Amino acid sequence: MSVKKTLISLKNVSFTYNRGLPTECAALFGVDLDIFSSEIITLIGHTGSGKSTLVQLLNSQQTPDSGEIKWHIEGVCDAKGLPVRRRVCSAVGLVFQYPEDQVFEETVYEDIAFGPRRLGKNSEETEKAVFKAAELMGLDKQILYKPPFELSGGTLRKVAIAGVLAMEPRVLVLDEPMAGLDPKSCDGFAKLLLGLRECLDLSIVMVSHNLEYAAALSDKIYCMSGGRIVLSGDPREVFSNIDKLEEFQIGFLPSAVIARDLSGRGIKFEKTPLTAEELATEILKNYGK
Amino acid sequence: MVNDIILGQYMPTGSFIHKASPKLKIISLFLFTFSLFLIKDSYLYFYFLAVAFIILKLARLRASYLLRGLKPLIFIFVFTFVLNIMFSEGDKLLWEWGIIKITEEGLLYSFKFFMKVTLLVIYATLLTLTTSPVELSDGIEDCLRPLKLVKFPVHEFSLMMTIALRFIPTLVMEIDKIKRAQEARGANFSEGSLTERAKNFVPILIPLFITSFKRADELAIAMESRCYMGGEGRTRFRRKKDGAADYLMFIAVLAAVFPALVNFLASL
Numbered sequence: 001m002s003v004k005k006t007l008i009s010l011k012n013v014s015f016t017y018n019r020g021l022p023t024e025c026a027a028l029f030g031v032d033l034d035i036f037s038s039e040i041i042t043l044i045g046h047t048g049s050g051k052s053t054l055v056q057l058l059n060s061q062q063t064p065d066s067g068e069i070k071w072h073i074e075g076v077c078d079a080k081g082l083p084v085r086r087r088v089c090s091a092v093g094l095v096f097q098y099p100e101d102q103v104f105e106e107t108v109y110e111d112i113a114f115g116p117r118r119l120g121k122n123s124e125e126t127e128k129a130v131f132k133a134a135e136l137m138g139l140d141k142q143i144l145y146k147p148p149f150e151l152s153g154g155t156l157r158k159v160a161i162a163g164v165l166a167m168e169p170r171v172l173v174l175d176e177p178m179a180g181l182d183p184k185s186c187d188g189f190a191k192l193l194l195g196l197r198e199c200l201d202l203s204i205v206m207v208s209h210n211l212e213y214a215a216a217l218s219d220k221i222y223c224m225s226g227g228r229i230v231l232s233g234d235p236r237e238v239f240s241n242i243d244k245l246e247e248f249q250i251g252f253l254p255s256a257v258i259a260r261d262l263s264g265r266g267i268k269f270e271k272t273p274l275t276a277e278e279l280a281t282e283i284l285k286n287y288g289k
Numbered sequence: 290m291v292n293d294i295i296l297g298q299y300m301p302t303g304s305f306i307h308k309a310s311p312k313l314k315i316i317s318l319f320l321f322t323f324s325l326f327l328i329k330d331s332y333l334y335f336y337f338l339a340v341a342f343i344i345l346k347l348a349r350l351r352a353s354y355l356l357r358g359l360k361p362l363i364f365i366f367v368f369t370f371v372l373n374i375m376f377s378e379g380d381k382l383l384w385e386w387g388i389i390k391i392t393e394e395g396l397l398y399s400f401k402f403f404m405k406v407t408l409l410v411i412y413a414t415l416l417t418l419t420t421s422p423v424e425l426s427d428g429i430e431d432c433l434r435p436l437k438l439v440k441f442p443v444h445e446f447s448l449m450m451t452i453a454l455r456f457i458p459t460l461v462m463e464i465d466k467i468k469r470a471q472e473a474r475g476a477n478f479s480e481g482s483l484t485e486r487a488k489n490f491v492p493i494l495i496p497l498f499i500t501s502f503k504r505a506d507e508l509a510i511a512m513e514s515r516c517y518m519g520g521e522g523r524t525r526f527r528r529k530k531d532g533a534a535d536y537l538m539f540i541a542v543l544a545a546v547f548p549a550l551v552n553f554l555a556s557l
Binding site for chain 2: 114118
């Protein structure tokens with residue numbers, strides 16, 4: 001694996017919606033965050049904890065009130081070293097919640113091609129980018145020429161994500177990619193995301209409410225509450241800190257809670273189990289099996 | 290941008306004007322509108338401006354709310370005002386340049402027209418500022434009730450209005466969301482020629498239509514599953530009888546528009 005490089009760094013970033021209006025609403029307070037190359041990061045937390053706002057800052061959809069965001073990605077900054085918004089948009093691919101709502105073209109191909117064309121690519125390059133993105137998302141070549149609105153919700157979501165991937169971003173940011181999908185599609189998605197990192201050396205930032213997937217996929221987890229990052233670390237660190245998870249009512253992994261309760265009764269755990277299998281293995285170790 | 294679109298959004302302050310019968314408020318708006326078209330002397334425009342200001346104060350609203358409603362229309366107002374001044378006919382010539390003639394009559398006419406339109410918007414905004422959308426559609430239903438005699442679907446009509454009003458903010462939010470999503474895919478809404486910019490709205494409009502149709506479908510199913518059967522035999526949740534206070538307010542309105550009628554009759 002290559003040396004980890006910082007791609008985006010946020011320092012002490014704060015953000016307020018509708019600044020100066022009666023509807024003013026502070027969304028982020030002093031957030032520090034670093035995104036490294038080929039790393040999967042998950043943001044978890046309540047609705048309204050600032051996850052979606054943070055995600056939009058990464059893509060320069062919003063500008064922070066204070067603090068700074070730096071993009072250490074080639075070609076994003078102009079000669080003076082300042083980030084160019086349009087280039088940030090293509091280098092940091094942002095997929096919104098329910099991305100299927102953004103599909104508008106007559107065929108799937110056209111829709112995926114929208115991004116690359118906007119970047120000024122010629123038809124050959126566009127075609128290459130579209131096919132590559134479709135393949136990465138596991139889309140059949142046949143459906144590329146279908147009208148998007150005949151597709152199922154899950155497939156349409158893949159189309160929408162392919163539309164972002166076709167812009168060849170270095171970082172992919174997904175706002176609740178699994179919302180409203182059935183368990184099977186969720187599993188499929190999890191595999192796809194791991195595949196994307198493998199094939200493209202892509203960093204992935206996602207917002208998720210599903211702690212199991214967060215634990216299984218992420219290299220690092222950030223828990224947010226009230227616009228602040230309250231807990232961060234690798235999945236084991238985060239989910240073993242049950243007191244803090246409880247304090248901010250973020251939720252627990254069942255296996256981690258069981259492990260804590262059992263260790264109070266004399267069963268030893270070498271590491272916090274994140275899945276049922278790990279839990280079983282750890283318990284069996286105590287019995288010498 | 291989003292906040293400017295909604296002209297005179299409901300501002301609850303709990304004043305007696307807010308609580309007054311929406312039906313009578315709508316009829317009052319019509320009375321004021323008619324009066325504005327009846328009056329001949331310009332000083333009465335200032336009288337109606339003063340009346341509007343008194344209503345504003347009684348409703349415990351700030352003048353800035355009114356101005357915010359007028360802001361998007363300023364350009365149209367000024368444009369028609371200038372055009373009227375330049376191209377209306379008259380005898381007393383004040384200034385001439387090519388085909389452009391400014392006459393005293395033209396000046397007066399433009400002023401009257403300008404005041405008329407501004408006051409119309411002000412009174413209409415006063416109604417929407419003090420009446421919630423639901424009350425408004427209840428009021429319209431009440432006003433249209435006589436049309437039932439000629440088989441006009443009054444209830445369905447007012448339901449359509451309620452739903453349309455209810456979904457304006459939702460659509461505004463939806464547009465914002467889709468716009469962001471397309472921007473993340475490289476769309477650009479602030480650059481390019483006029484035709485290019487118009488074309489750029491396709492990626493917003495199509496998803497907007499699709500989600501709107503979907504939403505309409507879901508709404509219809511939700512209503513049917515709660516046994517909505519149309520207006521036949523349907524009773525109301527909010528039942529409000531007009532009381533003495535409502536009639537008093539209406540009499541005050543009649544008194545307020547009286548000068549307009551006198552002015553009109555005197556000019557005949």
